[in-house]
Amino acid sequence: MVISRKNLLSILILTFIICPLLNFGQMRNAKKKANKDTKSWRYEIEGVSQGVQGTYLIKVWSFSKRNKVAIEQAKKNAVHGVIFRGYQGSTKGVRPQKPLTKESNLEQEKEMFFNEFFADGGKYMKFVSLTNNGAVAPGDRQKLGRFLAREHKIGIMVSVKKDLLRKDLEDAGIIRGLNSGF
Amino acid sequence: MDLLKTSKIYSIIFILFYCNFIIGQKEIQTTYIRPSIVNLYSQSDEKNEYGIALKNLKKYSNPLKRFDKLNVDYPILVLKNLPEVPPKPILPKKPIKPDSNATKKEISMYNKQVRSFLKDKSKYKSDIRDFNIAVSKRTKSQKQQINKFVKQSSRDIIGTWFSRDSLGNMSSDLWNERVNHAKTDDHVNLAKNSAINRTTLLGEDLIKKTYVIIHLVDKIYTYKEFYDNKDRENQILEKYQNKKIEPILRIKDGYKSDYKSYLYKLDFNDSLLIDFYDRYWLDEYIKTGREEKIADWENATFPINYLSNHNFKQDNSQLSRDHYLKMMKTNPAMLVMYNKKIKSIPPVENLIPRIGAVNLTSKVLNINIKNIEDFKLKVPVYSAYPILAKIGAKEGVKKNKRWAIYEIKIDKSGHQKKHKSGYARIKEVGLNDTIATGNSATSIFRQHGGKRTFSGMLLEPKNGGYFEFGIGNTSSPNDMSLKGTTFDISLRLFKSFKVGYNRSFTNFSIEDFVGLKLGNQIEYTDTLDVTYIFSDTIIKKSSDVKGTATSYNFNFGKEFLIGDRGNLILEPRIGIGWSKYKFNYEDLVSDSIKEIIPNNEIADFYTLKSRTFVISLAVGFHITPNIILSFKPSLVSRLNYNTKSKNNSKVSILDETNKSSWGFDKLDGSITFPIFFGIKFKL
Numbered sequence: 001m002v003i004s005r006k007n008l009l010s011i012l013i014l015t016f017i018i019c020p021l022l023n024f025g026q027m028r029n030a031k032k033k034a035n036k037d038t039k040s041w042r043y044e045i046e047g048v049s050q051g052v053q054g055t056y057l058i059k060v061w062s063f064s065k066r067n068k069v070a071i072e073q074a075k076k077n078a079v080h081g082v083i084f085r086g087y088q089g090s091t092k093g094v095r096p097q098k099p100l101t102k103e104s105n106l107e108q109e110k111e112m113f114f115n116e117f118f119a120d121g122g123k124y125m126k127f128v129s130l131t132n133n134g135a136v137a138p139g140d141r142q143k144l145g146r147f148l149a150r151e152h153k154i155g156i157m158v159s160v161k162k163d164l165l166r167k168d169l170e171d172a173g174i175i176r177g178l179n180s181g182f
Numbered sequence: 183m184d185l186l187k188t189s190k191i192y193s194i195i196f197i198l199f200y201c202n203f204i205i206g207q208k209e210i211q212t213t214y215i216r217p218s219i220v221n222l223y224s225q226s227d228e229k230n231e232y233g234i235a236l237k238n239l240k241k242y243s244n245p246l247k248r249f250d251k252l253n254v255d256y257p258i259l260v261l262k263n264l265p266e267v268p269p270k271p272i273l274p275k276k277p278i279k280p281d282s283n284a285t286k287k288e289i290s291m292y293n294k295q296v297r298s299f300l301k302d303k304s305k306y307k308s309d310i311r312d313f314n315i316a317v318s319k320r321t322k323s324q325k326q327q328i329n330k331f332v333k334q335s336s337r338d339i340i341g342t343w344f345s346r347d348s349l350g351n352m353s354s355d356l357w358n359e360r361v362n363h364a365k366t367d368d369h370v371n372l373a374k375n376s377a378i379n380r381t382t383l384l385g386e387d388l389i390k391k392t393y394v395i396i397h398l399v400d401k402i403y404t405y406k407e408f409y410d411n412k413d414r415e416n417q418i419l420e421k422y423q424n425k426k427i428e429p430i431l432r433i434k435d436g437y438k439s440d441y442k443s444y445l446y447k448l449d450f451n452d453s454l455l456i457d458f459y460d461r462y463w464l465d466e467y468i469k470t471g472r473e474e475k476i477a478d479w480e481n482a483t484f485p486i487n488y489l490s491n492h493n494f495k496q497d498n499s500q501l502s503r504d505h506y507l508k509m510m511k512t513n514p515a516m517l518v519m520y521n522k523k524i525k526s527i528p529p530v531e532n533l534i535p536r537i538g539a540v541n542l543t544s545k546v547l548n549i550n551i552k553n554i555e556d557f558k559l560k561v562p563v564y565s566a567y568p569i570l571a572k573i574g575a576k577e578g579v580k581k582n583k584r585w586a587i588y589e590i591k592i593d594k595s596g597h598q599k600k601h602k603s604g605y606a607r608i609k610e611v612g613l614n615d616t617i618a619t620g621n622s623a624t625s626i627f628r629q630h631g632g633k634r635t636f637s638g639m640l641l642e643p644k645n646g647g648y649f650e651f652g653i654g655n656t657s658s659p660n661d662m663s664l665k666g667t668t669f670d671i672s673l674r675l676f677k678s679f680k681v682g683y684n685r686s687f688t689n690f691s692i693e694d695f696v697g698l699k700l701g702n703q704i705e706y707t708d709t710l711d712v713t714y715i716f717s718d719t720i721i722k723k724s725s726d727v728k729g730t731a732t733s734y735n736f737n738f739g740k741e742f743l744i745g746d747r748g749n750l751i752l753e754p755r756i757g758i759g760w761s762k763y764k765f766n767y768e769d770l771v772s773d774s775i776k777e778i779i780p781n782n783e784i785a786d787f788y789t790l791k792s793r794t795f796v797i798s799l800a801v802g803f804h805i806t807p808n809i810i811l812s813f814k815p816s817l818v819s820r821l822n823y824n825t826k827s828k829n830n831s832k833v834s835i836l837d838e839t840n841k842s843s844w845g846f847d848k849l850d851g852s853i854t855f856p857i858f859f860g861i862k863f864k865l
Binding site for chain 2: 131153
């Protein structure tokens with residue numbers, strides 16, 4: 001097959017136009033997908049080490065290709081996990097932790113509160129910080145699936161101020177205090 | 183053996199080989215924890231030279247920058263009762279069979295030699311068996327003694343890790359010091375948010391990566407001994423060749439030395455650590471049960487695994503007096519200089535202090551750097567773009583070196599598998615040679631093709647990418663002599679400069695060619711000094727011609743990478759070369775010419791060659807990290823052509839206005855714009 005110079009030039013021009021457009025589209029899709037995952041609270045949580053006084057040191061596995069998106073989602077997921085899920089212990093000497101609430105319907109009952117609480121830039125940010133400036137630790141970026149079902153599972157290490165979080169939720173009347181049952 | 187002949191075995195080997203690539207590992211090691219290297223020393227003889235060699239080995243054996251040296255105060259080992267190895271038996275060459283004119287005496291002599299040779303052969307067979315047994319016994323004995331010694335040393339190695347003193351008290355001082363040196367920003371940042379003492383955890387990891395290298399000074403001998411042995415071997419070898427054997431020339435004086443280095447790994451694990459604390463740990467606050475623990479410690483050993491052994495040689499020599507005397511004979515003009523050289527030869531004993539002055543530790547580590555996972559540098563991408571990674575001078579990384587970028591994939595069974603997504607080269611080495619604070623310096627990498635890089639991807643050194651090989655086609659509608667199949671090779675120099683060689687060639691076949699003519703009559707003088715003059719100046723007209731057109735150039739350029747990923751490459755190049763037409767002359771010249779002038783000289787007449795200057799701009803796009811799609815428009819300036827004839831008979835095209843598009847109208851100088859399109863491979 002002979003490619004004429006004119007055709008070749010057209011191919012090159014098309015390549016240079018289409019590539020950036022595809023890239024831009026990909027970025028938008030990544031954010032959209034991550035938001036969807038966060039809404040359905042699709043994440044995994046594990047204890048890393050015993051945190052300093054009043055904190056949990058945890059790793060949150062979120063699903064996104066892009067770091068910035070994963071970091072933002074990880075912060076939300078971490079706070080959500082501490083409130084509603086707790087986490088299992090590990091062989092590295094990390095003890096399991098129960099969630100701050102045992103009420104399974106709390107999220108639906110207080111939907112308004114939690115929508116605001118977990119909104120972008122919402123109050124949840126007060127209780128969570130990144131331990132390593134958001135850098136992903138070695139081995140904590142993993143590619144899953146094949147072809148169209150491909151996605152990235154990214155582990156971000158965060159520190160959650162669980163005592164402050166508990167107090168804030170108690171003050172807001174969302175959860176009951178530790179002594180309220182007595 | 184029959185199995186080897188069937189195709190099944192090859193299928194099995196292929197499947198096993200393929201599976202090696204497709205099956206992942208449970209968990210890929212993604213962090214580099216500085217291994218600690220302990221050097222131990224031994225000698226196989228107590229002679230003075232051996233002691234000096236050992237002293238030098240101690241002085242010079244230092245690990246590479248990415249390793250830490252753990253100094254363990256442990257005595258040297260002198261190997262005892264090593265079996266003596268006899269001189270290597272040599273089988274003489276077969277006696278030379280006399281020719282048909284040989285006398286009876288010569289034939290009888292030959293038969294006698296054959297009988298003697300057969301006896302020698304049978305003796306050689308048993309001698310070489312004994313020799314091999316002796317060598318293997320000696321090697322086995324060396325290894326056994328060394329294994330025992332290293333196993334015993336394991337206690338002192340652990341003792342050193344815990345700074346054990348003469349009273350048996352231990353402390354974590356050295357441990358802490360080592361952890362401080364080895365910790366990374368990840369460790370520091372994690373420790374800031376953790377209530378657990380992270381030092382202990384990292385310290386345990388450091389102990390688990392303790393490697394022991396024991397160097398053995400095996401044999402030291404003089405050059406005289408070496409040459410004497412060569413003479414002995416030659417004497418035996420040439421025994422039946424009926425010629426006098428001269429001693430070989432003693433070119434050098436000095437010493438030759440053989441060394442062996444054995445590599446071991448301390449097999450320390452969590453349960454051993456717990457056991458260690460229970461049974462052996464003592465400090466000044468422990469007042470009870472001290473004697474028991476001290477007694478236990480005296481008999482303690484820890485598991486240590488043998489990994490590999492390596493042989494090294496060293497040459498400490500100088501040119502000898504005999505060498506200069508020989509040079510005087512072969513080159514008498516330099517007599518004075520050689521005399522001076524002879525007078526200034528230092529005593530051979532002066533070489534003794536340099537025996538063993540060699541860094542065997544770094545040699546052993548370099549050999550194993552690709553085989554042992556713990557020795558391979560690896561670091562996660564801290565952020566992108568620019569690609570930053572927390573690695574640098576502390577690990578001894580070098581500027582411009584190539585690293586591979588990997589992402590970790592999880593397969594269906596949950597196994598991890600490394601997948602190469604691109605390459606990067608170090609643009610700036612981070613000066614991190616201090617204790618990590620959480621904000622240590624990072625090295626900056628420039629990506630050289632591949633997929634987008636994200637924080638958390640893995641970087642590992644992957645040397646290469648210096649050589650590129652391209653193949654494609656060059657199109658040149660206005661001058662088809664520059665078109666054709668093209669090979670393009672280039673070699674990377676320093677950071678981004680490249681030197682290359684480019685060659686295009688094509689065959690041409692032109693019907694009713696306008697013809698070739700000679701500028702002058704051909705004058706040819708043959709080897710007998712007879713001169714022939716051919717009257718015809720027109721060689722052929724309006725005929726079909728065939729031949730090859732070749733164009734080649736040597737070029738120099740610089741690579742510019744465009745975009746974060748460096749997938750787009752611009753490479754301006756400048757080069758100098760030649761372009762030539764080579765006509766098939768068989769159908770063009772008359773028989774009278776063919777009879778007189780040798781073929782190669784006729785071929786020279788019909789080769790039209792021009793010097794070319796080439797400027798090009800290669801535009802490349804990485805399809806994969808190793809494959810580049812390349813497009814290269816060029817400007818080729820062709821100077822006036824020449825032929826390679828000895829006399830004045832220059833061949834030219836009869837009609838220069840010929841429009842055959844083969845560029846004959848451009849033979850007196852022209853500019854053409856060929857375009858290359860092809861594929862390049864980075865090797």
